[in-house]
Each structure stands twice: as structure tokens, then as C-alpha cells.
Amino acid sequence: MPVTIKDVARAAGVSPSTVSRALSTPGLVQAATRERVRRAVAELGYHPNRAARGLITGRTGNIGLIVPDLTNPFFPGVVKGVQERARESDYSVFLADTDERAPLEADLVRALGKQVDGIVLCSPRMSEAEVRSVAGETPIVMLNRRVGRIPAVTIDNGEAIRQAVAHLVALGHHRLGYVAGPRVSWSNRERLRALRSTTAATGVELLEVATVVPQFSGGVAAADLVLAAGVTAVVAYNDLVALGLLNRFAARGLAIPGDISVLGFDDIVFAEMVNPALTTVAQPKEAAGRAGVELLLHLMEEPDRAGTARRDLTAQLLVRGSTGPPRTA
Amino acid sequence: MPVTIKDVARAAGVSPSTVSRALSTPGLVQAATRERVRRAVAELGYHPNRAARGLITGRTGNIGLIVPDLTNPFFPGVVKGVQERARESDYSVFLADTDERAPLEADLVRALGKQVDGIVLCSPRMSEAEVRSVAGETPIVMLNRRVGRIPAVTIDNGEAIRQAVAHLVALGHHRLGYVAGPRVSWSNRERLRALRSTTAATGVELLEVATVVPQFSGGVAAADLVLAAGVTAVVAYNDLVALGLLNRFAARGLAIPGDISVLGFDDIVFAEMVNPALTTVAQPKEAAGRAGVELLLHLMEEPDRAGTARRDLTAQLLVRGSTGPPRTA
DNA sequence: TTGAAAGCGCTACCAA
DNA sequence: TTGGTAGCGCTTTCAA
DSSP, rough: OOOOOOHHHHHTSSHHHHHHHHHOOOGGSSSSHHHHHHHHHHHHTOOOOOHHHHHSSSOOOOOEEHHHHHTTHHHHHHHHHHHHHHHHOOEEEEEETTTTTTTHHHHHHHHHHOOOOEEEEOOOSSSSHHHHHHHHOOOEESSOOOOTOOOOOEEOOHHHHHHHHHHHHHOOOEEEEEEEEEOOHHHHHHHHHHHHHHHHHHHHEEEEEEEOSHHHHHHHHHHHHHHTTTOOOEEEHHHHHHHHHHHHHHHTTTOOTOOOEEEEEEGGGGGGGGSOOOOOEEOHHHHHHHHHHHHHHHHOOOGGTTSSSSEEEEEEEEEOOOOOOOOOO | OOOHHHHHHHTTTHHHHHHHHHHOOOOGOOOOHHHHHHHHHHHTTTOHHHHHHHHEEEEEEEEEEEEEOOSTTTHHHHHHHHHHHHHHHHHHOEEEEOOOOHHHHHHHHHHHHTTEEEEEEEOSSSSSHHHHHHHSSSEEEEEOOOOOOOOEEEHHHHHHHHHHHHHHHHOOOEEEEEEEOOOOOEEEEEEEHHHHHHHHHTEEEEEEEEEEOOSSHHHHHHHHHHHHHOEEEEEEESSSHHHHHHHHHTTOOOOOTTOOOEEEEOOOGGTSSSOOOOOOEOHHHHHHHHHHHHHHHHHHHOOOGTOEEEEOOEEEEOOOOOOOOOOOO
């Protein structure tokens, strides 16, 4: 019923081999022949059977994308970037959301690995050992994390933090709080490290106020601790947490940024939807997704040259209403 | 290199055919043999090659999921539901985000159709003709939309609206505004229709204030029109729009719900993150996703019995801070 | 209940 | 530059 390569061959008056070549190695086929084939393909509406092709080439034409929680508005952006770039190279993408269940991830990656040519892995929690083992089986590009020499797309947390701290210092803050994300999160560790060194260098005080789940509720939970710490500005692990802080601050009747400045990370869409809008470090989410696929494509073509492939993208501080000078009391 | 069915056969001391049967038609194999095969499979870590299987069975083990915009927090929930249910039946899911570009969707669906056994299609904008044509080629289940007899999972908008209106009327509102979503959106049309009949039946006034893009910016844009319309309560097409209204109302110094009550649809996570929290009609997003896959599985197994498969899920009004009695001026 | 053999649609090799 | 042929890994007849 579906039209096969034989049908095309017959219609074009050539052999199946020639059709195959005309499609996948056009250079090896005479222009005239190629044209005849092209026409037959169009006429019959032929689409190569991917399973058959995959069976012999060993490639699936699919890539996998694993994210910890699609509900976190950071990830849809990444997904879009991945999809877009994948489609440009005629790859389809399998998406898997692990619901932040790190143990599940390793299994998932393994299962997925069988069905794809490579995986873009965004898994802040999986253990390094697991990541390594999995990377041994399937080409992998990590997002927002570095593990050994596994190819990775990261966002320059150091620079981001420098921008953020410089901004707050310029406003006149001397005591900053940090509400941390999961201890195992690579991004969190990087941010914390950069925060320590930058504040030390600038001579401002840094209080590591709390460690919370990277969600709205985490911010709500940390808000009172932040207040008790007596800081005039607080940096949150991500926007979700920052929004939680803002929410609880509002409930307690604080003026933002008069009483306290709040700064987040990610620039999720909702950062702009609150009042005042959230100052945040914008992560190039789609670009990161695109870069991930890009790296993966290289990796799949020349697996040897792998190991060092890296992209470090630049974040950008977006100053909005939630940060301002501390009230000069 | 990868372990094949032959390896398993050799290890178990049976023929490949038997291994195949033991795996896909266990009933046809003697218990003892089956056990030997099972053991060999486990020992060698054998996973059937999907491409090879697909080549012969004509099935891919994949399903496609198409959503208009992953960035709208409504959809990640749906995606999660779809994935979960798909995984339970050992299907993988291809995700495609069409970025609200309706024309692109039809192509996308067609392309995807070749690589999957069925598609869950969430496409409020695609024309009916396109949907029909596409449904002729690939098993399809529609989400939140009805087109002819194509299987569909919907959410009972009529009941949802009745709950919402009853709530507002009970609070003492007599003049309601509606900020509509895209005219072509099935959900929007359903809601509008239910709104008209329910308000008529209840004797309250309904003003169709504006038609906007189903996004935050749409709500912001409509807010002043709502105010000018002089209603005491406004129902928004979805939470994103409602949040936009809330934002602009706040900017104009209105008290919520004192000056005006706001009610949304969807119960996206951010509905709870604003102050006051948004009263909204919760859509069972994950359940809808699950039901979509469920229907699809049936459809793929007995294509004949299709055509009438329907699931209408129940929405639930969540009363929160953004609705209250009108100020008795 | 099991095995042998054919063949799914395609690509890759070897000859011509 | 092209065609013939073999075979990817699996399922599915058909016979035994």
C-alpha cells in the first residue's frame, strides 16, 4: 500500500539502488537520472521508510531530549530550541520528562538511548557516575552541567553573577542573601561559588540563607528566613524561587524594592508578569537548546573528535522593578 | 556489537523464532522454554531492535503529540499526562510544538504521521478541513476540540461555565465581562456559547468586552476596556489573559476583588502565585493527556470501532482570592 | 510446541 | 555512473 523504493525505481526506469543513491548521495548520480528520480518521488509521494533505513544504517533520525520538569517554565524554551534545530536537520525529537526523579532518569536515558542517535540531557540531579556510564553507551550532550569531558552546553554563571552583584552593589547594597537551589545541582554550585568569590572581591557580605526546592514553594518557605537575616537584597537560585519570595514578602506587607531587592535567574515568562517585575539573569534558553543539538550533530558525525565539545553561552542581566536602592534608614 | 535475537537464541538453546514468540506471544511457548529465554534475555541485556520489528509489523511503538505552544503553562501538564500513559504501554512520544503557526501544523502532522502509530493533536487553530484530511491518513485523537466524528478528549466547558457564573452570581455580580480568546479556538467558542446561555438563564448581563491573543499581553491590552465597560466581574478566556488583566488592574491601582473580580481558566501554576491568587476553572490537564493516549491505543487496536470514541472530562472551579462580592457602592 | 525459511524496505558492496 | 545482490534484525507463515 505505501509506496516503496521499488515503485519509484519502476516509475523512473532505474534500479532501486539508483533511487537510494539519488536520495542519500545525490553526488554519485548523474544529474539527469537524479531529476527523473526526483520527479517520480514527487509524483508518487514517496517517503523512505525510516525503519528500513535505520535497520541498515543503524541510525534512527531521532534524538532524545530529557528534562527534569517541563512544568518549570525554564524548560519549554529549551525544548523549543532543540526542536527547531533538530527539525532543520530533519531529526525528530523524543521528549521525556523525568519529574525530577533522578533514579528514573538513568533508566529512561538507557531506554531512550536505543531509539535515538543521541541525547540532549538536562539532568541536574543524576549522579556523575550514572551520567558517565550512560554517556558511554549513547552520544550525549549535557545541558547546564559539566561532567568530565562529556560535551556540554552551559551558561556562564560566573559572568552572570558578576553582573548581578555589580548591579546590587551599584545600588548601594552591602549585605546580600542567597537562597540556594538543590545542593546537587551543578548550576547552583556554580552560582554559589561565583557568588562567594565575587562578593569577597567586592567586599560585600554574603549570607547563604537557605537551601530550598527550586520552586515557588521553596521561595515562599525561605522568605521569612531572608527577612530574619537582615539583608537588603536577595539573590534566588531561580525565578520560581524569587517569585515565591516576592509573594511572601508581599503577604508580609513589605515594599519591593524599598524594603528588600529581589533578583532571580532564568527570565521565565512570569518574571515580567508580577508587580514589580522581577530583575533576573536571562538565560538563553532556546539558544542553549539549539546549541545542544548542534553539538550532538557533530558528536554523532565524528565520535572521535568528541570529548572536548563545549559551548558556554552568555547570560544577560535584565534589570526590572524588583531591585532598587536600599531604603536609607 | 549489540546483542540480537540470535545471540539470545543461542544462549537459550532455541531458535530465533522461539525467542521472538516467547517475547511477543508468550502464550504460544512452553513455560519452561519461556523461562530459559527470559533468563538469556536478562543475562545478555537484550532489547529487541525496534526498527527491525517495525519493519515487519508496520508499527513504530511511537506516538506523536502536537501542541500549539509549550510556553503556555497549560500544555506541560498535558504533555506529562501523555508521556506517563504512553510509557505505561511502552510507547515513546514525539513532541512537536507548532509555535501557534497553524499552517505549519498540517505539514508537521503529516511528517510526523509517518513515524508514529498515532497522534494526539492539540491544535485549536488548524482548519477543520485540514484536520479531517490528516485524520484520514493517521489515527488521531483531538484534544480540546471536536471535529466531526474524530475521536476527541474534551473538557466540559458548559459545566465549567455554569460553575463560574453561579459563583459570581452568588457573590452578587450582575454585570459580567468576558475577554475572549481566538475566535477560531474551539474552547473559546464553547465557553462563549455557554456563557451566553447561562447568563441569559440567570438573568445577568454579559458584555463581550474584547477578543485577544490568549496570552498575558492580551489580558494587559484588554484591561482598560474591561474597566470602561463598567462590569464588576470579568471572566477571561484563560489564566494567562486573566493574569494580564490582574497586572494592569494593579497598575491602575484597583483593589481586587473589591473593585473588580477576575476569573480565569486552566489553573496554570502561576494562578496561585499572584496576590490575590486567581480564581480559576481547573482543567484536568494530565488526565486529558492520559485520556488522549488511552483513546489512541483503542483506536490503533480496533480502527473500525473508532469514530465515536469520546471522553468529556470534568473541570472544577477553584475559588481563590481574585473573586469576591462587588463593592456595594 | 518448535524450527526453517521467507521477506519487510532499504542501503552498501561489488562488478560492470 | 549504474545494477545486482546480500543482508540489517526481526516476525510470521508453514511444516514437522
